[in-house]
Amino acid sequence: MQALPFALVAIIFYLGAASWQALTLFRRVPRRPALVRGVGLLAVICHTLVIAVLLHQTQGTWLGLAPSLITISALIAVLLLLMSLAKPVLNAAIGLFPLAAGSLLLGFELPYHHQAEAMEPGIALHAISSALAFAMLAIAAVQAVLLAVQNSALRHHRIRGIIQALPPLTTMERVMFELIWVGMALLTLSIVSGFLFLDNVFAQHLLHKTVLSLAAWVILAGLLVGHHVLGWRGLKAVRWTLVGYLLLLLAYFGSKFVLEILLNRS
Template identity: 65%
Template sequence: MHALPLAVMAFILYVAAASWQGLTLARRVPPRTALVRSFGLLGLLCHLPLAIGLLDQGASLLPGLSTSAVLASGLAVLTLLVISLFKPVLNVATGLFPLAGLTLLLAVGLPSPERHPGMTPGIALHALSSALAFAFLAIAAFQAILLGVQNQALRHHHIRGVVQSLPPLTSMERILFELIWAGMALLSLAIASGFVFVDDMFAQHLVHKTVLSLLAWVIFATLLVCHHWLGWRGMRAVRWTLVGYLVLLLAYFGSKFVLEVLLNRG
C-alpha cells in the first residue's frame, strides 16, 4: 500500500481516539480506555510500516527530517500507550494522537535527503535514544499543558468539567516529573552517544543541534534540581517544561527543516 493512504488511515484512527478521550475529558461520554487504546494501536499499526519503509530506503548516517518525524511520533504514541497501562496519562492522547497523525501526513510529502549507506550501531543507538527522549518529553509537555489547565481552574475555583476528569493535582505533578526524569536519562544518553559516535559535527551541520540539545538538557536539569531543593511546582514547572520541550523541538527538527526543505541539502 502506498504511503499516503496509510498516513490518512493512521490520521483518522488517531483523531477518532483523541476525540473520544477529549469528549471523556469534557464529561460528554463515559470513559472507554480500551476503545481509545485500540484506535491508537490501530493507528500505530498503520504508522509503523511508513517508519520501516523510510528506514529501509537505505539507512543514512543520521536520519533525515521525514524519517526522524515519523519515527519520533510513532515512538511517542507507542510510549504513551505503554505508560497508560500503568499511569493515568491517557488524557495526553487528546493532543498527542492528532499531532502524530498530522506529523505523519506532513512527513509523507517531505523530500527525502540524499542517502548514505550504513548506519553504524553507535549511530543507531544515538538515533533511537534521541527519538525515545523526544517521545517521553513530548508526553511530559502535553502532561504539563493539562496540569496548567487544572492548576488555573483550581486557582479560580472552577471545579467542574475537565478538572473533574483529571487525576488529583499531586498525581498529575508526580507523573510529570517522572516523565521528565525518564526523558532526561534518555536525552543524556543521546547527547553522550552523539559526542562519541558522530565523527564530524561541523561537516554534518550538527553544531546548532548539539548546542540546542544541551540547552534543553540544562533547562530540564534546572527544573528537576529546583523542584527537589526549592519545591518548584505548579505553573512554574509547567512553563519550564514547555520551554525545554520547545528548545528540544527546535534542536531536533528546526535545523533539519532548514537544511532539507528550505535549502534542499541532504
C-alpha cells in the same frame, strides 16, 4: 504496495481516539480507556505499515525531516499507549495523536533525500536514545499543558467539567516529573554518545542541534534540581518543562527544517 492508504487509515484512527478522549475530559461521553487504546493501537499498526512500505521503497535506512517526523511520531504514540497501562497519561493522547496524524500528512508533502549508509553501533545508540528522549519528553510536555489547565481551573475555582475528569493535581505533577526524569536520562545518554561517537558534534551542520540540545538539558536539569531542592512545582514547573522541550524541538527539527527546506541540503 502504497503507503498513502495506510496513512489515511492511521489518521482516521488517531483522530477518532483523540476525539473520544477529549469528549471524555469534557464529560460528554463515558470514560473508555480500552476503546481509546484499541483505536490508538490500530492507528499505530497502520502507522508502522507506512514506515515499512517507505523503508521498502527506499531500500534501506532513510533519514531527514520527513522520515524523522513520521518515525518519531509513531514512537511517541507507542510509548504513550504502553505507559498508559501503568500511569494516568492517556489524556495526553488529545494532543499527541493529532500531532501523529499531522506528521503523516506533512511527511508526504516534504521532500525526501538520499539513502543513508548503515549506522555504526555507537551512532545507532545516539540516534535511538535521541528519539526515545524526544518521545518521552513530548509526553511530559503535553502532561505539563494539562497540568497548567488544571492549575488555572483550580485557581479560578472552576471545579466542574475537565477538572473532574483529570487525575488529582498531585498525581498529574508526580507523573510529569517521572516522565522528565526518564527523558533526562535518555537525553543524557544521547548527548554523551554523540560526543563519543560522532566525528565532530560542533561541525557546522550539527552546531545548532548540539547547542540547543545542551541548552534543553540545562533547563530541564535546573528544573529537576529546583523541584528537589527548592520545591518548585505548579506553573513554574510547567513553564520550565515547556521551555526545555521547545529547545529540544528546535534542536531535533529546527536544524533539519533549515537545512533541508530553506537551504535545500540533504
